Amino acid sequence: MPEEFRDEVLSRRWFLTATAGAAGAAIASTASAETLADVPDRGPGADLSAHSERSRFAKLDRIPESTPGKRNIDPSDAINSKTPHQKLVGNITPTDLHYERSHSGVPDIDPSQHRLLIHGMVGRPLVFSVDDLKRMPSVTRIVFIECTGNGWENWKKADPDLTVQNTHGLVSTNEWTGVPLKFLVDLVAKDKGANWMLAEGGDGAGVDRSIPLTDEIMEEAFVAYGQNGEPLRPAHGFPMRLLMPGFEGNLNIKWLRRLKFGAAPWMTRWETARYTQLLADGKARQFQFRMETNSVITQPSGMMQIQPGYNRISGLAWSGHGKIAKVEISTDGAKTWKQAQLTLPLLSKAQVRFQMDWDWDGKPTKIVSRSTDEKGNVQPDRASFIAAMGTNALFHYNAQQTWSIDEAGRVRNVLA
Amino acid sequence: MPEEFRDEVLSRRWFLTATAGAAGAAIASTASAETLADVPDRGPGADLSAHSERSRFAKLDRIPESTPGKRNIDPSDAINSKTPHQKLVGNITPTDLHYERSHSGVPDIDPSQHRLLIHGMVGRPLVFSVDDLKRMPSVTRIVFIECTGNGWENWKKADPDLTVQNTHGLVSTNEWTGVPLKFLVDLVAKDKGANWMLAEGGDGAGVDRSIPLTDEIMEEAFVAYGQNGEPLRPAHGFPMRLLMPGFEGNLNIKWLRRLKFGAAPWMTRWETARYTQLLADGKARQFQFRMETNSVITQPSGMMQIQPGYNRISGLAWSGHGKIAKVEISTDGAKTWKQAQLTLPLLSKAQVRFQMDWDWDGKPTKIVSRSTDEKGNVQPDRASFIAAMGTNALFHYNAQQTWSIDEAGRVRNVLA
Incomplete structure (x- = not known):
């Protein structure tokens, strides 16, 4: 038996026992049916198409929101759009429903014009096109990305009317494909002393973060151009983004336009003013990178x-x-x-x-x-x-x- | 190092050697760039939305086809629509680009009206709604589905102008979620002697196939309602289909409306007239279920x-x-x-x-x-x-x- 199936054997026994009595009838709409008269008739079909769209009976929308905990319907104010986990099954998030978090909206980038600059403390600074990256060895990996603010609605108080989309809609899981960071690091001949990397996005906000080059990050980070088999969607960084498995969503820089190597963090606005944590004793915690259990x-x-x-x-x-x-x-x-x-x-x-x-x-x-x-x-x-x-x-x-x-x-x- | 990353270490060394000489310049668009002047400027962004749509620069279409090897643009004649593997990356196929093969188009089914009848040689015939299935224990598994006709363009001759979408576009891989067949079999109390199962679809053609209940199929088959995290798309069987990992695509009955258990195959039109193989010696092979390496x-x-x-x-x-x-x-x-x-x-x-x-x-x-x-x-x-x-x-x-x-x-x- 493949391991995928081992997990439900016990459950099956339990279910049969639990539904053996009077409550058992509830497990099926109709007991003792024998013929197709109990099943709707067959019907005609629509033409085949270039894309398989959703059923009109399957309503699946994210919720664009402005301030934390306050739902809002003016997209021009929205800072994030949340995954409707209450309507989903399995492990993978539908590509168009992967949560979205932007600081200045979604840029419309022509991939033939986009470039990635890699420079700083390196022996050979280089500029890469999307096609350059696609010609390189790639990794493909199913991982979650989570906004560091996921769950903040429940930090101070609990609004009883929130759904799991409201409380936990800022985490999603897709299959991502791209070029390993260590591969690019070798190409530009990074200096041994360059233990930090600045990653900068091509959106209007120019989100940039300093990332420590730990062994784990050097082994696992990659520059992604593929998402669930296709090119990244614009909201998720088209044509390329940084992928940092296990770390704060905002480190997974979208619309990536440069990686700069250096000996110390750059202390950007995003890591001094924004993504720091004010603790109970009045001190602030900086660089809390990893997302927790x-x-x-x-x-x-x-x-x-x-x-x-x-x-x-x-x-x-x-x-x-x-x-x-x-x-x-x-x-x-x-x-x-x-x-x-x-x-x-x-x-x-x-x-x-x-x-x-x-x-x-x-x-x-x-x-x-x-x-x-x-x-x-x-x-x-x-x-x-x-x-x-x-x-x-x-x-x-x-x-x-x-x-x-x-x-x-x-x-x-x-x-x- | 997670095993996902072990596979590209050797390749990196090879790449660096292969690109160390004059040809090395080809690995990047611009050598010796130092500043952001080499990278396009940042731009404004669009509003956040309920769905992350594709970039207008990412053209990804399947090809609806009529007869084998003959591309056609009249969707009303099309019998399949093929996955554009030449434009995809990774392992998973985008949901809307999973290949499509229908015998009488795509029915538009209201899930609240749909029912699955399970009867025949069973102790307790039952009718299930979609909600009934969703309340049961589920499995989630990433598997390919392949049309038994995948590749037939190259059987007799080779048209030099075919793409891999034309030659191999009838196989795709998605994550599927549903209820194990063995769980349903226990619920209806299948007779010991019922070693075959008839699965019938709710499309106009009413595709039905006889399936032998081998140990492998009893362990691995399931009735799926989820595809890449969301409800099945109509083209892929919404609201439920049979999932038969490793076996002919046409056995993965879409728009599933009944499973009937019996002691012998039913010899339906689909397995006597259609999905049989005329061999070189004039004999026909029936029930060649498994898709090959x-x-x-x-x-x-x-x-x-x-x-x-x-x-x-x-x-x-x-x-x-x-x-x-x-x-x-x-x-x-x-x-x-x-x-x-x-x-x-x-x-x-x-x-x-x-x-x-x-x-x-x-x-x-x-x-x-x-x-x-x-x-x-x-x-x-x-x-x-x-x-x-x-x-x-x-x-x-x-x-x-x-x-x-x-x-x-x-x-x-x-x-x-």
Whole structure:
């Protein structure tokens, strides 16, 4: 049996037992049907086309937002657009629904005119076109990218009417293809003493960040030109972006136009004024690059309504440290925990779908998930997270997400 | 170092050596550039939106076709629409470019009305809605689907003007999510003696196929409702289809409306008149389910033009038997072979991207790839394939694909 299938055998036994009695009828729309009279008739078909578009019955939209926690419908004010995890399945995010975060909108770049400058402390500064990169050896990897602000809606308070799209819509997983950073570093003959790299984007804001060239980053970072098999979408950096598996989304510089090597960080506006963390003691934390161990239940989640009896709990877990080792789920407000099933094979720094069976007794309760990664990092509960980080900061929120369920089956966002 | 990155270390050394001399200048557009004057200026951006659309500079279309080998622009005659592999990267096919093959067009199904009947030799016949399936345990798996007619353009003759989209555009790889067949089989309490299953589609043609319930199929088949994270696209079976990893595309019944269990095959029109193979000796082969070990070079490929010096050869390999074990490439018309790099981790019954460096001396030659899977199956050369199968059949063509390159660098389709 391929490993992908090992994870649901136990569940199947459980499901059969749980649905063997009177509640079992609920597992199918109609019991004891025998003929095709129970199934709608066949119908005519539309012509084949150059593209397979979505069904008109499948409504899948992101939500453009302006300020944190405040939904807004004026796209000219929007700073991000969030993935609708409550409507998605599997591990991979649809390309056009990968979350989007921009500081000055989406530039319309002609790839034949675009260039990448690599210079600074190097023996041979070079300028590359998109075609230059496409001729080089490439890597292809499924990884998540997460905005460092993902989850900030729940840092200070909990709006009960938020969906998981509102609370956790700033993380997505795609397959990315591009040229390894170490390959480019060899081409330009980087100086041994150049332990930092400045990456700058070609958008109006010119987002630029200083990146330390650790062994991990030298091994894993790449300049991507492909996304789920096709050229990057403009919102995701067309024609090229930096890919930094496991690290803050804003380091994955889009519309990449230069990499500069040097001996120290450049202290750009983005890393002094913007992406720093004001801690409880009044000090600020700079360069908190890695995204932490995280998870969220997407089904059932905020603003849904469930029925008593058999329910399937499903969600996504991820860690910037590597692979997820386990996900636990509590259906009694974090008093007791059960281990969920994970989708195999596990990939490093990619979102993984988890699942668990649950027989809801119809009484009010709270459900919550908790992930542990292969390095032993455990997703903290909210009280521990706040005790460590205070309430002045905005970024790297990875506390456990709790959904309350009332006697009517209404699922709502709560702090814990 | 994660295994995904191990495959390109050797290549990097080779590239640096190959480009160290005069030809090295060709690896970048501009040598010795130092400033941002060499890079286009930053520009304003468009508003954020509900969907990230493609760049207007990224032209990616499938080709709707009518009869084999004859391209046609009247969609009402089209029987398939092919994936443009020559423009894609990585392993996963963009959702809207997954190949499409229909026998009576694409039905427009309301998922709230759709039902799946499971009956025949079972203890408890049942009818399921889409929501019923979504509440059950699910599997998520990246696998290829391939039309049994993929490659038939080159069976009898070779049109030199075909692209790889024309010759191999009827295979694609997506992430699929759905309910394991064995789970449904347990729910309806299938009789022990029911070793065959009839799967029927809800399109106008009502495509139906008999499927033997081998251990492998019982372990791996599933009823899919998700594709690359979202609901199936209508062209790919919305709201549900059968997923049969490694087996003929037409067995992956789209718009699935019933599964019937029985003791023997039903001998439907599709398996007696259509999907049988007329062999050289005049006998017909029926029920040739599994797709064979295959590969094709997509870069460079038909109708492209290359330059002397450094070139990167890239392509896709796949096998219905399991994982690809190795891919070899010949750049001298199948006289000598070198092993290509594979993208890791390898997945069973999924397309995998392979790559190799090549320093073309500018002389006319032929390039060809040959895959071997984990069961030891080797993709045959065309002469061996024809010797075994004759020229009367239409399906399961998996002979090695040869591209000729003339002194001007023009890449063309040839038989060998």
